Amino acid sequence: MKKKLSLFLVLLLAVTTFLAACGGNNDTAKDKDGSANKPDEKKEQVLNLLETQEIPTLDPALATDEVSFIVLNNVMEGLYRLGKDNKPLPGVAESYEVSQDGKVYTFKLRKDAKWSNGDPVTAHDFVFAWRRVLDPKTASEYAYIMYDIKNAEEINQGKLPVDQLGVKALDDYTLQVELKNPVPYFVSLTVFSSFMPQNEKFVKSQGEKYGLEANTTLYNGPFVLSEWKHEQGWTYKKNPNYWDKDNVKLETINVKVVKDTATAVNLYETKKVDRVGLSAEFVDKYKNDKNFHTFLEPSIFWLRMNTKNELLKNVNARKAIAMAVDKEALVNTLLNNGTVPANYLVPKDFVQGPNGKDFREENGDLIKTDVKEAKKLWEQAKKELGKDKFTIELLNYDDDVAKKIGEYLKEQLEKNLPGLTVNIKQQPFKQKLELESNMQYDLSFSGWGPDYQDPMTFIDLWVTNSPHNQTGWSNPEYDKLVKDAKTTLLSDLQARWDAMLKAEKLLFEEVPIAPLYQRGRAYLQREYVKDIVIHPFGGDFSFKWAYIE
């Protein structure tokens, strides 16, 4: 009996020691909670956010991902920045002039723009930054975004020295940019991270460390990063040196890295964060919450079709596939987050023409779901091909959402197009890209997001031999329309716009891709958070105008 008792005591001791350890620290936990739990009486201008990933880099020349772009958009500023209506607003530039032929832009810079170390932001900072992006030694993965500038491509390929770039500082506050072609959307390009200024002295003094820590980065935007703990989170503070600081209301933004959506939702529920992105499985639970919102991104997802395939070389077969899938059910049951069916290539709410009309408003739906018609076309295709049974492979991403979509597509296609067997092949992202670019696929579920605010970022994908075409589809008329829009029609913007409208129509006469949906995003945001601006390209969010009410 005594022995039993002693054993019990040992156990008890072990358990209590552990609990004591927890208990002792619980007091400090409460203290901390006390200060963090203020949302109830929230008037102080502090925003608490989550991000799904660590910042890969704050070097604007090297940034390639959404997280870096968002941070850069808020801690730095280019010549222009996207405003609340997603049109470019003056940033470091005050105004600009364009030459008659549209090839020379002269930007007047404001004299009160400063770096966070007090140095003025000058035209030389832009010259240095843009040369650095294009220098092959930098190995910038977004260098091509500058290829419209004179000599940019040659410099990036190492054929010309960087000082041949068509960018000059006429004086400290005047920047002259010479373009290869008169691209009409050049000003909106300058909001993109790669075009942001860099302070030569600072960048050189930091060397390899530039952009890797909060204190090895220099800022000129509405906020600075006061702290950056890798893999854990970062803190924005209002930048006292920012020229427009009077319009910046938030004092602090705390961002924490949380990769798991369920965790993120739990943090929102316990009021640790003010905004959280939702994945499909959480939408049903929160759909009727007053803080539930969705927004539409300009990203389009489609089925790419390999037109060299024995079945998919037939245009009626391709049309049948494009029309046989119930997209409405796909977006409402599988995604359920503000995503809309896409019957087009160029996304809606993305870009307006010279006449102020949205591209979609003008071209409308170009290929709609129509199972009856699909069946008819399918029978016709089978007759033309002289075969009754076909097996094709559907190349897919390997994440959970794509998995469900893949199965849905298989089920729809096999049900509506008798004689068709679809085998799903899932591959990790990089491997999938490789297979696509080698055209080792039949159907591929894939998508595209814009690089700049112009329909061309979607339309020129499909010209013959475009590295992103990957369908083998080729149409001389389409090629010509794109070529004209990029050259001769640049002087007549309405004609250029019409050419792009026509090209999109042409594409869906031959359907090398079957559009599926334009992606939406669902999120929860506390009602006291106001005016976080969501952008269709560049960095996704601006906090410049945001505030707590």
Added chain:
Amino acid sequence: MARYVMKRIVYMVITLFIIATVTFFLMKLLPGSPLQNQEKLTPEQRQIILEKYGLNDPVPVQYVRYLGNLLKGDLGVSFQYDNRPVTELIGERIGPSAQLGFQAIVFGTVVGLLLGIFAAIRHNTWGDYTATVISVLGISIPSFVLAGFLQYFIGVKLQWLPVAFWEGFEYTILPTLALSVSVIANIARFMRTEMLEVLSSDYILTARAKGISNAAVIVRHAIRNSLIPIITILGPMIVNLMTGTLVIENIFAVPGLGEQFVRSISLNDYPVIMGTTLFYSALLILAIFIVDILYGVVDPRIRLAGGNK
């Protein structure tokens, strides 16, 4: 003994070298490139960038260069976190992983041992059954289920402990608990089986016959001899837990190393794949070595130097 240790160290270096070689060549078989904006680049643009990183050279050339740098202690720079040195990347992340792993091991081992011993002494009573049910559950419930459960009930519903983040000791309790359950279960199971075997062996009978008290028999003879298999599983377990676990770290937003093992592979981040693999292998090899040394301490019957009497 010294000779034995020297020999083992040489073997360890050779093992590490083989691992480095095999990993390097296997990794190069992964399709795709480490470029992050790959889908938007044309082949020419890709070439420009691959050139800069020396990825256009033949694989054997890259291999020799890598080994050369490795000898100098240079693990290269990451692609996904542009130009961040791999040693720094591992260094920044190993802290939280190691702390969690350590806490889970200590707590898990103590509780597991007590549970195992208790079950063995109470063989075939309700106490034994309870302990067995606990260990079966501990092994069969996936850690993400348990972690999600703990987070929801203790973090969200009861609000006793923080849901996630990494800002002090109280933030480590839930992830430690979630991690330690499998340790408890494994240790308890092994300890129980081993204790039962030891308790029925002849020398225990002898000890009892000599009139030594039950407690002394258990503490001095039974427990000590039952620890050998525990030490065997403990070595790799420590390395596994202290280098981070993807699932637990993701769920509790722990800024640890765990994710990098998987993420670097899916992103073709070659230097990080090599860095994490070598780091993990080196620790594992070291742990196995220490376990071998410990055998001799726990059980004098095991002679390390073998026939070298």
